[in-house]
Amino acid sequence: MSQSISESIRTAKRQWGEDLVILGHHYQHDEVIEHTDIAGDSLELARKIPDQRAKHIVFCGVDFMAETASILAQPEQQVYMPDHTASCVMADMAPAPLVSRILENLHREGRRVIPLAYVNSSAAIKALCGQYGGSVCTSANAPTMLKWAMQQGDQVLFLPDQHLGVNTARQLGLSAQDWHKLDIRGGGTRLDHSAIEQATLLLWPGLCAVHARFHLDHIQAIRESEPEARILVHPECHPEVVQAADGAGSTSFLIRAVQEASAGSTLYIGTECNLVYRLRDRYRETLSIHPLRVSACSNMGKTSASKLASLLETLPDAPIMSVDPSIQAPALLALERMLEACR
Numbered sequence: 469m470s471q472s473i474s475e476s477i478r479t480a481k482r483q484w485g486e487d488l489v490i491l492g493h494h495y496q497h498d499e500v501i502e503h504t505d506i507a508g509d510s511l512e513l514a515r516k517i518p519d520q521r522a523k524h525i526v527f528c529g530v531d532f533m534a535e536t537a538s539i540l541a542q543p544e545q546q547v548y549m550p551d552h553t554a555s556c557v558m559a560d561m562a563p564a565p566l567v568s569r570i571l572e573n574l575h576r577e578g579r580r581v582i583p584l585a586y587v588n589s590s591a592a593i594k595a596l597c598g599q600y601g602g603s604v605c606t607s608a609n610a611p612t613m614l615k616w617a618m619q620q621g622d623q624v625l626f627l628p629d630q631h632l633g634v635n636t637a638r639q640l641g642l643s644a645q646d647w648h649k650l651d652i653r654g655g656g657t658r659l660d661h662s663a664i665e666q667a668t669l670l671l672w673p674g675l676c677a678v679h680a681r682f683h684l685d686h687i688q689a690i691r692e693s694e695p696e697a698r699i700l701v702h703p704e705c706h707p708e709v710v711q712a713a714d715g716a717g718s719t720s721f722l723i724r725a726v727q728e729a730s731a732g733s734t735l736y737i738g739t740e741c742n743l744v745y746r747l748r749d750r751y752r753e754t755l756s757i758h759p760l761r762v763s764a765c766s767n768m769g770k771t772s773a774s775k776l777a778s779l780l781e782t783l784p785d786a787p788i789m790s791v792d793p794s795i796q797a798p799a800l801l802a803l804e805r806m807l808e809a810c811r
């Protein structure tokens with residue numbers, strides 16, 4: 469990165485002082501992370517928002533994260549993104565009008581279906597969760613929140629990530645006969661009502677393309693060539709990958725597992741490669757760390773130091789991330805239920 473871009477970010481940060489805070493998800497490029505005041509996974513970042521006093525919050529990540537920040541921020545705080553086109557492919561797989569229609573149908577049949585949305589979802593989905601007595605979860609608290617949701621009603625609709633849904637359900641001791649993946653083709657006209665009736669957990673058929681790139685073959689090849697290596701993966705991976713790995717957990721779990729690994733270990737990590745490369749470089753002296761396979765999130769990668777510098781130059785007049793006021797309150801309710809259940 470050119471010295472002038474870095475310098476211009478540092479100068480802007482000095483000028484804005486306590487009126488500015490920069491947050492970034494661990495999947496961001498190093499050149500962005502270097503300038504963040506707080507780097508974290510989805511849960512850590514969401515938890516930090518209510519404590520922020522800065523007038524201007526710059527969020528380096530994807531749109532649902534900045535939306536979440538905007539919902540949790542005070543009305544006088546503004547949330548900005550260096551690139552507003554950075555979206556999440558998985559979040560886009562659960563369009564609110566369709567989810568709303570399906571939830572309405574399920575409730576019309578007399579069942580109390582509690583929606584539990586992975587935080588990787590739009591504000592409109594979070595608002596539906598708020599309205600229907602549900603909540604939100606991240607990969608770091610999915611088991612706690614799924615248990616919570618199961619206590620609130622007859623069934624849980626987990627969305628959008630089917631893989632996180634299955635992996636979490638297994639952690640709670642559920643098995644394949646307890647869940648059913650909804651067939652949402654035809655706008656919900658093909659739902660299998662008898663299968664729905666028998667399931668405790670209804671799964672929305674979304675996934676993260678970045679984590680779905682890891683396959684059993686990748687694990688088997690490492691088991692053969694380096695049997696001593698440990699393989700750790702994110703729970704957005706296919707359930708068969710999670711089951712074959714030595715450990716699975718959120719971004720913060722993966723970072724902790726690396727910090728706690730014994731010197732000399734070899735680790736393969738199945739998650740977004742910006743994070744894996746950062747860990748590889750940070751622990752180069754003591755550990756041998758490799759991506760299970762190189763898989764990058766192109767949307768997370770849209771934010772660059774130069775876009776961050778340009779945004780800081782245009783503050784406070786840059787476009788802000790705003791949430792439709794009609795969904796602000798129910799979306800906040802869903803997020804607060806999560807923050808309350810996972811204190």
Ligand code: 13P
Nearest residue numbers: 509510606607608718719
């Ligand atoms: P976590 O930060 O909850 O681990 O989620 C990973 C992810 O895919 C974020 O988009």
Ligand code: SF4
Nearest residue numbers: 556557558676678765
């Ligand atoms: Fe979405 Fe997957 Fe990218 Fe995370 S890594 S932002 S879940 S597409």
